[in-house]
Amino acid sequence: MKPAPFEYHAPSSVAEAVALLGRGDGAQVLAGGQSLVPLMKARTVRPAALVDVNGVAGLDAIEERDGALQIGALVRLQALVDHPGAARSHPLLREAVRHAGHLATRHRGTVGGSLAYAAPWAELTAAAVALDATVELRSPSGPRSVPARSFFRGPHQTALQPGELVTGLSVPAQPPGAGAAFHEVSARYRDYAHVAAxxxxxxxxxxxxxxxxxxxxxxxxxxxxxxxxxxxxxxxxDAALGALDAALAGLDPPGDVEVSGAHRRRVAPVLARRALRDAFARAGEHREAA
Amino acid sequence: MSTAAGQRVTVHLEVNGLWREAVVEPRRTLADLLREDLDLTGTHLACETGVCGNCNVLLDGESVRACLMFAVQAEGRSLLTVEGLAADDGTLGDLQQAFHDHHGLQCGFCTPAMLLTAHEHLREHPDGGTDEQIREAISGVLCRCTGYEQIIASIRAAAEAGP
Structure with missing residues:
Protein backbone atom coordinates (compact mmCIF):
# COMPACT_ATOMS: atom_id res chain seq x y z
CA MET A 1 0.00 0.00 0.00
CA LYS A 2 2.89 2.37 -0.66
CA PRO A 3 3.24 4.23 -3.97
CA ALA A 4 6.16 3.36 -6.25
CA PRO A 5 8.96 5.93 -6.34
CA PHE A 6 8.38 8.98 -8.53
CA GLU A 7 10.19 12.12 -9.55
CA TYR A 8 8.60 14.98 -7.60
CA HIS A 9 8.17 18.52 -8.89
CA ALA A 10 6.56 21.37 -7.00
CA PRO A 11 6.32 24.28 -9.46
CA SER A 12 5.23 27.71 -8.27
CA SER A 13 3.72 29.03 -11.51
CA VAL A 14 1.33 27.78 -14.18
CA ALA A 15 4.04 28.30 -16.83
CA GLU A 16 6.47 26.14 -14.89
CA ALA A 17 3.81 23.46 -14.31
CA VAL A 18 2.81 23.18 -17.97
CA ALA A 19 6.47 23.14 -19.03
CA LEU A 20 6.98 20.11 -16.78
CA LEU A 21 3.80 18.45 -18.03
CA GLY A 22 4.77 19.19 -21.64
CA ARG A 23 7.98 17.16 -21.42
CA GLY A 24 6.00 14.09 -22.41
CA ASP A 25 7.50 11.79 -19.78
CA GLY A 26 4.14 10.67 -18.42
CA ALA A 27 4.12 13.12 -15.55
CA GLN A 28 0.79 13.39 -13.76
CA VAL A 29 -0.73 16.36 -11.99
CA LEU A 30 -1.08 16.04 -8.22
CA ALA A 31 -3.76 18.41 -6.91
CA GLY A 32 -5.86 17.32 -3.92
CA GLY A 33 -4.71 13.74 -4.32
CA GLN A 34 -7.95 12.27 -2.99
CA SER A 35 -8.36 10.01 -6.04
CA LEU A 36 -4.81 9.85 -7.44
CA VAL A 37 -3.02 8.82 -4.24
CA PRO A 38 -5.18 5.71 -3.58
CA LEU A 39 -4.62 4.65 -7.21
CA MET A 40 -0.86 5.14 -6.77
CA LYS A 41 -0.90 3.10 -3.57
CA ALA A 42 -2.69 0.25 -5.33
CA ARG A 43 -0.10 0.81 -8.10
CA THR A 44 -2.96 0.93 -10.59
CA VAL A 45 -1.27 4.18 -11.57
CA ARG A 46 2.54 4.45 -11.52
CA PRO A 47 3.49 7.90 -12.78
CA ALA A 48 7.22 8.35 -13.38
CA ALA A 49 6.82 11.92 -12.20
CA LEU A 50 4.32 14.01 -10.25
CA VAL A 51 3.77 17.70 -10.84
CA ASP A 52 2.36 18.90 -7.52
CA VAL A 53 0.37 22.04 -8.34
CA ASN A 54 -0.58 22.85 -4.73
CA GLY A 55 2.05 25.60 -4.61
CA VAL A 56 1.13 27.15 -7.96
CA ALA A 57 0.19 30.80 -7.44
CA GLY A 58 -3.06 32.29 -8.66
CA LEU A 59 -5.21 29.18 -8.99
CA ASP A 60 -7.03 29.24 -5.65
CA ALA A 61 -9.39 32.20 -6.03
CA ILE A 62 -13.14 32.44 -6.56
CA GLU A 63 -13.91 35.71 -8.32
CA GLU A 64 -17.20 37.20 -9.41
CA ARG A 65 -17.32 39.36 -12.54
CA ASP A 66 -20.68 40.68 -13.73
CA GLY A 67 -22.49 37.74 -12.19
CA ALA A 68 -20.13 35.23 -13.78
CA LEU A 69 -17.92 33.16 -11.53
CA GLN A 70 -14.27 32.36 -12.15
CA ILE A 71 -13.21 29.40 -10.00
CA GLY A 72 -9.51 28.53 -9.84
CA ALA A 73 -8.51 24.90 -10.32
CA LEU A 74 -6.94 24.74 -6.86
CA VAL A 75 -10.07 25.90 -5.04
CA ARG A 76 -10.83 23.16 -2.51
CA LEU A 77 -14.29 21.63 -2.81
CA GLN A 78 -15.15 22.70 0.74
CA ALA A 79 -14.03 26.28 -0.01
CA LEU A 80 -16.52 26.28 -2.89
CA VAL A 81 -19.26 24.93 -0.60
CA ASP A 82 -18.49 27.64 1.99
CA HIS A 83 -18.21 30.58 -0.44
CA PRO A 84 -21.17 32.92 0.21
CA GLY A 85 -20.90 34.72 -3.14
CA ALA A 86 -20.93 31.47 -5.09
CA ALA A 87 -23.90 30.21 -3.08
CA ARG A 88 -25.80 33.40 -3.96
CA SER A 89 -24.95 33.62 -7.64
CA HIS A 90 -24.81 29.89 -8.45
CA PRO A 91 -26.58 27.92 -5.71
CA LEU A 92 -26.31 24.67 -7.69
CA LEU A 93 -22.56 24.57 -7.01
CA ARG A 94 -23.05 24.32 -3.24
CA GLU A 95 -26.07 22.02 -3.57
CA ALA A 96 -24.03 19.60 -5.69
CA VAL A 97 -20.56 19.74 -4.16
CA ARG A 98 -21.68 19.38 -0.53
CA HIS A 99 -22.44 15.75 -1.45
CA ALA A 100 -18.85 15.10 -2.58
CA GLY A 101 -16.97 12.81 -0.18
CA HIS A 102 -16.64 13.95 3.42
CA LEU A 103 -15.47 17.16 5.04
CA ALA A 104 -11.88 15.89 5.33
CA THR A 105 -11.71 14.89 1.66
CA ARG A 106 -13.43 18.11 0.55
CA HIS A 107 -10.75 20.03 2.47
CA ARG A 108 -8.14 18.60 0.05
CA GLY A 109 -10.09 17.71 -3.10
CA THR A 110 -9.99 20.44 -5.74
CA VAL A 111 -12.24 21.81 -8.45
CA GLY A 112 -9.60 21.14 -11.12
CA GLY A 113 -8.98 17.60 -9.92
CA SER A 114 -12.68 16.77 -9.87
CA LEU A 115 -13.07 18.02 -13.46
CA ALA A 116 -9.91 16.36 -14.78
CA TYR A 117 -10.56 13.00 -13.10
CA ALA A 118 -14.17 13.09 -14.37
CA ALA A 119 -15.41 10.32 -12.12
CA PRO A 120 -18.90 9.28 -13.21
CA TRP A 121 -20.20 10.11 -9.72
CA ALA A 122 -18.51 13.55 -9.49
CA GLU A 123 -21.26 15.99 -8.51
CA LEU A 124 -19.29 19.00 -9.79
CA THR A 125 -19.32 17.62 -13.34
CA ALA A 126 -23.14 17.61 -13.35
CA ALA A 127 -23.26 21.15 -12.01
CA ALA A 128 -20.73 22.35 -14.60
CA VAL A 129 -22.82 20.89 -17.43
CA ALA A 130 -26.11 22.21 -16.02
CA LEU A 131 -24.68 25.71 -15.59
CA ASP A 132 -23.08 25.65 -19.08
CA ALA A 133 -19.67 26.35 -17.55
CA THR A 134 -16.40 26.38 -19.44
CA VAL A 135 -13.28 24.46 -18.43
CA GLU A 136 -10.12 26.57 -18.74
CA LEU A 137 -6.99 24.69 -19.81
CA ARG A 138 -3.34 25.57 -20.30
CA SER A 139 -0.57 23.84 -22.23
CA PRO A 140 2.86 25.00 -23.40
CA SER A 141 1.16 26.22 -26.60
CA GLY A 142 -1.21 28.47 -24.65
CA PRO A 143 -4.65 28.63 -23.05
CA ARG A 144 -7.72 26.84 -24.34
CA SER A 145 -11.37 26.83 -23.24
CA VAL A 146 -13.70 23.87 -23.61
CA PRO A 147 -17.42 24.02 -22.75
CA ALA A 148 -18.24 21.54 -20.00
CA ARG A 149 -20.97 20.22 -22.28
CA SER A 150 -18.29 18.82 -24.61
CA PHE A 151 -15.44 18.38 -22.08
CA PHE A 152 -16.75 15.17 -20.48
CA ARG A 153 -16.51 12.24 -22.90
CA GLY A 154 -17.11 9.23 -20.65
CA PRO A 155 -16.09 7.75 -17.30
CA HIS A 156 -12.69 9.33 -16.55
CA GLN A 157 -12.50 10.54 -20.14
CA THR A 158 -12.32 14.21 -21.04
CA ALA A 159 -11.16 16.55 -23.77
CA LEU A 160 -7.98 17.14 -21.75
CA GLN A 161 -4.92 16.52 -23.93
CA PRO A 162 -1.68 15.00 -22.62
CA GLY A 163 0.38 17.76 -21.04
CA GLU A 164 -2.60 20.06 -20.50
CA LEU A 165 -3.44 21.49 -17.09
CA VAL A 166 -6.93 22.46 -15.91
CA THR A 167 -6.56 26.03 -14.61
CA GLY A 168 -10.14 26.86 -13.73
CA LEU A 169 -13.85 26.74 -14.31
CA SER A 170 -15.73 29.71 -15.70
CA VAL A 171 -19.44 29.76 -14.87
CA PRO A 172 -21.65 32.25 -16.73
CA ALA A 173 -24.19 34.45 -14.95
CA GLN A 174 -27.46 32.69 -14.18
CA PRO A 175 -30.96 34.09 -14.70
CA PRO A 176 -31.78 36.20 -11.63
CA GLY A 177 -33.63 34.31 -8.92
CA ALA A 178 -32.99 30.88 -10.36
CA GLY A 179 -33.44 28.05 -7.88
CA ALA A 180 -31.25 24.97 -7.75
CA ALA A 181 -31.40 21.50 -6.24
CA PHE A 182 -29.32 18.35 -6.28
CA HIS A 183 -30.38 14.88 -5.19
CA GLU A 184 -28.49 11.62 -5.20
CA VAL A 185 -28.80 8.08 -3.89
CA SER A 186 -25.95 5.91 -2.71
CA ALA A 187 -25.62 2.63 -0.84
CA ARG A 188 -24.18 4.32 2.24
CA TYR A 189 -24.34 7.92 3.44
CA ARG A 190 -21.93 10.11 1.44
CA ASP A 191 -20.72 7.16 -0.60
CA TYR A 192 -20.38 7.42 -4.39
CA ALA A 193 -23.71 8.27 -5.99
CA HIS A 194 -25.47 5.47 -7.85
CA VAL A 195 -27.64 8.05 -9.59
CA ALA A 196 -27.78 11.81 -9.17
CA ALA A 197 -29.88 14.68 -10.53
CA ASP A 238 -47.70 16.69 -12.24
CA ALA A 239 -48.98 17.08 -15.79
CA ALA A 240 -45.96 19.13 -16.82
CA LEU A 241 -43.51 16.78 -15.12
CA GLY A 242 -45.30 13.84 -16.73
CA ALA A 243 -43.80 15.00 -20.02
CA LEU A 244 -40.41 14.08 -18.53
CA ASP A 245 -41.28 10.42 -18.91
CA ALA A 246 -40.88 10.69 -22.67
CA ALA A 247 -37.55 12.51 -22.32
CA LEU A 248 -36.25 9.83 -19.94
CA ALA A 249 -37.76 6.81 -21.70
CA GLY A 250 -34.77 6.28 -23.95
CA LEU A 251 -32.26 6.05 -21.12
CA ASP A 252 -30.23 2.87 -21.03
CA PRO A 253 -28.06 3.28 -17.93
CA PRO A 254 -25.08 0.99 -17.41
CA GLY A 255 -25.10 -1.60 -14.63
CA ASP A 256 -22.10 -2.40 -12.47
CA VAL A 257 -21.16 -4.49 -9.42
CA GLU A 258 -23.02 -2.14 -7.11
CA VAL A 259 -26.28 -1.49 -8.92
CA SER A 260 -28.10 -2.66 -12.04
CA GLY A 261 -28.98 -0.53 -15.03
CA ALA A 262 -32.65 -1.31 -14.42
CA HIS A 263 -32.42 0.13 -10.90
CA ARG A 264 -30.83 3.30 -12.24
CA ARG A 265 -33.57 3.59 -14.87
CA ARG A 266 -36.19 3.37 -12.11
CA VAL A 267 -34.48 5.80 -9.72
CA ALA A 268 -33.43 8.48 -12.23
CA PRO A 269 -36.94 9.87 -12.95
CA VAL A 270 -37.69 10.02 -9.22
CA LEU A 271 -34.57 12.08 -8.51
CA ALA A 272 -35.18 14.19 -11.62
CA ARG A 273 -38.68 15.17 -10.46
CA ARG A 274 -37.48 15.78 -6.91
CA ALA A 275 -34.63 18.05 -8.07
CA LEU A 276 -36.82 20.01 -10.51
CA ARG A 277 -39.61 20.47 -7.94
CA ASP A 278 -37.17 21.68 -5.27
CA ALA A 279 -35.41 24.00 -7.69
CA PHE A 280 -38.78 25.44 -8.75
CA ALA A 281 -39.85 25.96 -5.12
CA ARG A 282 -36.57 27.72 -4.33
CA ALA A 283 -36.92 29.95 -7.40
CA GLY A 284 -40.35 30.92 -6.04
CA GLU A 285 -38.82 31.76 -2.66
CA HIS A 286 -36.30 34.04 -4.36
CA ARG A 287 -39.13 35.75 -6.21
CA GLU A 288 -41.07 36.37 -3.00
CA ALA A 289 -37.94 37.60 -1.23
CA ALA A 290 -37.10 40.03 -4.07
CA MET B 1 11.50 22.26 -6.23
CA SER B 2 12.36 19.05 -8.10
CA THR B 3 13.45 15.75 -6.63
CA ALA B 4 14.61 12.65 -8.49
CA ALA B 5 12.84 9.35 -7.86
CA GLY B 6 14.07 7.84 -4.60
CA GLN B 7 15.89 11.01 -3.55
CA ARG B 8 15.18 12.11 0.02
CA VAL B 9 14.23 15.60 1.08
CA THR B 10 14.04 17.32 4.44
CA VAL B 11 10.53 18.24 5.58
CA HIS B 12 9.91 20.77 8.36
CA LEU B 13 6.51 20.95 9.97
CA GLU B 14 4.94 22.01 13.23
CA VAL B 15 3.35 19.10 15.08
CA ASN B 16 1.33 19.83 18.22
CA GLY B 17 3.17 23.11 18.71
CA LEU B 18 6.72 21.80 18.16
CA TRP B 19 8.73 22.23 14.96
CA ARG B 20 9.93 18.86 13.76
CA GLU B 21 11.88 17.69 10.76
CA ALA B 22 12.38 14.43 8.95
CA VAL B 23 14.27 13.28 5.87
CA VAL B 24 11.91 11.34 3.62
CA GLU B 25 11.25 10.26 0.06
CA PRO B 26 8.49 12.25 -1.66
CA ARG B 27 6.38 9.09 -1.72
CA ARG B 28 6.28 9.01 2.10
CA THR B 29 2.73 9.80 3.23
CA LEU B 30 2.08 12.28 6.00
CA ALA B 31 0.64 9.41 8.09
CA ASP B 32 3.82 7.37 7.66
CA LEU B 33 5.98 10.38 8.50
CA LEU B 34 4.05 10.83 11.75
CA ARG B 35 4.12 7.16 12.68
CA GLU B 36 7.48 5.98 11.37
CA ASP B 37 9.71 9.05 11.44
CA LEU B 38 8.31 11.03 14.36
CA ASP B 39 7.12 8.03 16.41
CA LEU B 40 3.67 9.58 16.82
CA THR B 41 1.65 6.38 16.52
CA GLY B 42 -1.60 7.90 17.73
CA THR B 43 -2.54 8.55 14.09
CA HIS B 44 -4.01 5.21 13.07
CA LEU B 45 -3.97 3.66 9.62
CA ALA B 46 -6.70 1.28 8.56
CA CYS B 47 -7.79 1.36 4.91
CA GLU B 48 -5.00 3.68 3.71
CA THR B 49 -7.20 4.66 0.75
CA GLY B 50 -9.10 7.60 2.21
CA VAL B 51 -12.30 5.71 2.90
CA CYS B 52 -12.26 5.02 6.64
CA GLY B 53 -11.04 8.36 7.99
CA ASN B 54 -9.15 6.74 10.86
CA CYS B 55 -6.00 8.73 9.99
CA ASN B 56 -7.71 12.14 10.16
CA VAL B 57 -5.45 14.88 11.51
CA LEU B 58 -5.95 18.66 11.52
CA LEU B 59 -3.77 20.49 8.97
CA ASP B 60 -3.75 24.21 9.76
CA GLY B 61 -6.94 23.49 11.69
CA GLU B 62 -8.75 21.58 8.94
CA SER B 63 -9.38 17.83 9.01
CA VAL B 64 -7.54 15.90 6.30
CA ARG B 65 -6.74 12.26 5.59
CA ALA B 66 -3.07 11.86 6.60
CA CYS B 67 -2.86 8.75 4.37
CA LEU B 68 -3.69 10.77 1.23
CA MET B 69 -1.11 13.52 1.59
CA PHE B 70 2.56 13.20 0.90
CA ALA B 71 4.72 14.38 3.77
CA VAL B 72 6.54 16.86 1.49
CA GLN B 73 3.20 18.60 0.96
CA ALA B 74 3.07 19.46 4.67
CA GLU B 75 6.29 21.50 4.50
CA GLY B 76 5.89 24.56 6.72
CA ARG B 77 2.38 23.59 7.79
CA SER B 78 0.93 23.14 11.25
CA LEU B 79 -0.53 19.81 12.37
CA LEU B 80 -2.63 18.72 15.32
CA THR B 81 -2.61 15.01 16.08
CA VAL B 82 -4.27 13.15 18.93
CA GLU B 83 -1.05 13.44 20.94
CA GLY B 84 -1.71 17.19 21.07
CA LEU B 85 -5.07 16.87 22.82
CA ALA B 86 -3.85 15.73 26.25
CA ALA B 87 -1.76 17.81 28.64
CA ASP B 88 1.99 17.21 28.73
CA ASP B 89 1.63 15.09 31.88
CA GLY B 90 -0.93 12.88 30.14
CA THR B 91 -4.02 14.39 31.76
CA LEU B 92 -6.87 13.91 29.30
CA GLY B 93 -8.39 16.94 27.61
CA ASP B 94 -12.08 17.64 28.26
CA LEU B 95 -13.17 16.03 25.01
CA GLN B 96 -11.08 12.94 25.73
CA GLN B 97 -12.50 12.76 29.24
CA ALA B 98 -16.03 13.00 27.81
CA PHE B 99 -15.29 10.02 25.51
CA HIS B 100 -14.05 8.12 28.57
CA ASP B 101 -17.05 9.06 30.70
CA HIS B 102 -19.68 8.30 28.04
CA HIS B 103 -18.18 5.10 26.61
CA GLY B 104 -17.30 6.82 23.33
CA LEU B 105 -14.80 4.09 22.56
CA GLN B 106 -14.53 0.33 22.74
CA CYS B 107 -11.48 -0.96 20.89
CA GLY B 108 -10.17 2.59 20.54
CA PHE B 109 -8.85 2.25 17.01
CA CYS B 110 -10.97 5.06 15.49
CA THR B 111 -10.78 7.19 18.63
CA PRO B 112 -7.88 9.48 17.63
CA ALA B 113 -9.66 10.41 14.38
CA MET B 114 -13.03 10.72 16.15
CA LEU B 115 -11.49 13.04 18.74
CA LEU B 116 -9.83 15.29 16.17
CA THR B 117 -12.94 15.35 14.00
CA ALA B 118 -15.04 16.20 17.07
CA HIS B 119 -12.47 18.83 18.10
CA GLU B 120 -12.88 20.51 14.70
CA HIS B 121 -16.68 20.23 14.92
CA LEU B 122 -16.80 21.81 18.39
CA ARG B 123 -14.58 24.66 17.23
CA GLU B 124 -17.14 25.43 14.49
CA HIS B 125 -20.15 24.65 16.72
CA PRO B 126 -19.17 25.49 20.33
CA ASP B 127 -22.69 24.57 21.51
CA GLY B 128 -22.36 21.17 19.84
CA GLY B 129 -24.84 21.98 17.08
CA THR B 130 -27.66 19.57 16.30
CA ASP B 131 -27.33 15.79 16.47
CA GLU B 132 -27.67 15.91 12.69
CA GLN B 133 -24.61 18.17 12.48
CA ILE B 134 -22.62 15.91 14.80
CA ARG B 135 -23.57 12.91 12.67
CA GLU B 136 -22.54 14.77 9.51
CA ALA B 137 -19.20 15.72 11.11
CA ILE B 138 -18.27 12.17 12.12
CA SER B 139 -19.79 10.55 9.03
CA GLY B 140 -16.35 10.46 7.44
CA VAL B 141 -14.82 8.32 10.20
CA LEU B 142 -15.72 4.65 10.42
CA CYS B 143 -16.14 2.98 13.82
CA ARG B 144 -16.75 -0.79 13.87
CA CYS B 145 -17.57 -1.09 17.58
CA THR B 146 -19.76 1.53 19.12
CA GLY B 147 -22.64 2.00 16.73
CA TYR B 148 -21.74 5.70 17.05
CA GLU B 149 -24.43 6.55 19.61
CA GLN B 150 -22.01 6.84 22.54
CA ILE B 151 -19.63 8.90 20.40
CA ILE B 152 -22.43 11.37 19.68
CA ALA B 153 -23.31 11.41 23.40
CA SER B 154 -19.65 12.07 24.25
CA ILE B 155 -19.40 15.01 21.85
CA ARG B 156 -22.72 16.37 23.13
CA ALA B 157 -21.46 16.07 26.73
CA ALA B 158 -18.19 17.84 25.90
CA ALA B 159 -20.15 20.68 24.29
CA GLU B 160 -22.43 21.00 27.32
CA ALA B 161 -19.47 21.02 29.70
CA GLY B 162 -18.18 24.04 27.74
CA PRO B 163 -14.66 24.96 26.72
Missing part, protein backbone atom coordinates in the same frame (compact mmCIF):
# COMPACT_ATOMS: atom_id res chain seq x y z
CA UNK A 198 -28.93 18.36 -10.76
CA UNK A 199 -31.59 20.93 -11.62
CA UNK A 200 -31.92 24.67 -11.99
CA UNK A 201 -35.20 26.48 -12.60
CA UNK A 202 -35.81 30.19 -13.23
CA UNK A 203 -39.30 31.66 -12.98
CA UNK A 204 -40.96 34.67 -14.59
CA UNK A 205 -42.68 37.44 -12.59
CA UNK A 206 -45.95 35.50 -12.75
CA UNK A 207 -44.28 32.48 -11.17
CA UNK A 208 -44.11 30.23 -14.21
CA UNK A 209 -40.96 28.44 -15.32
CA UNK A 210 -39.00 30.44 -17.87
CA UNK A 211 -35.87 28.30 -18.07
CA UNK A 212 -34.84 24.94 -16.67
CA UNK A 213 -31.86 22.60 -16.81
CA UNK A 214 -31.67 18.97 -15.75
CA UNK A 215 -28.47 16.89 -15.71
CA UNK A 216 -28.30 13.28 -14.56
CA UNK A 217 -25.22 11.35 -13.45
CA UNK A 218 -24.58 7.66 -14.10
CA UNK A 219 -27.36 7.07 -16.60
CA UNK A 220 -25.04 7.57 -19.60
CA UNK A 221 -21.26 7.50 -20.15
CA UNK A 222 -20.95 11.21 -19.28
CA UNK A 223 -23.11 13.74 -17.38
CA UNK A 224 -26.41 13.56 -19.25
CA UNK A 225 -28.30 16.74 -20.09
CA UNK A 226 -32.03 16.12 -20.43
CA UNK A 227 -34.15 18.34 -22.68
CA UNK A 228 -36.62 19.95 -20.29
CA UNK A 229 -37.62 22.84 -22.55
CA UNK A 230 -41.18 21.47 -22.36
CA UNK A 231 -41.37 22.75 -18.76
CA UNK A 232 -41.11 26.41 -19.85
CA UNK A 233 -44.37 28.24 -19.19
CA UNK A 234 -45.59 25.61 -16.70
CA UNK A 235 -45.59 25.52 -12.89
CA UNK A 236 -43.95 22.10 -12.82
CA UNK A 237 -47.19 20.43 -11.81
Missing amino acids: AATVAVDPAGACRAAELVLLRVAPAPHRVDVSGLVGTRLD
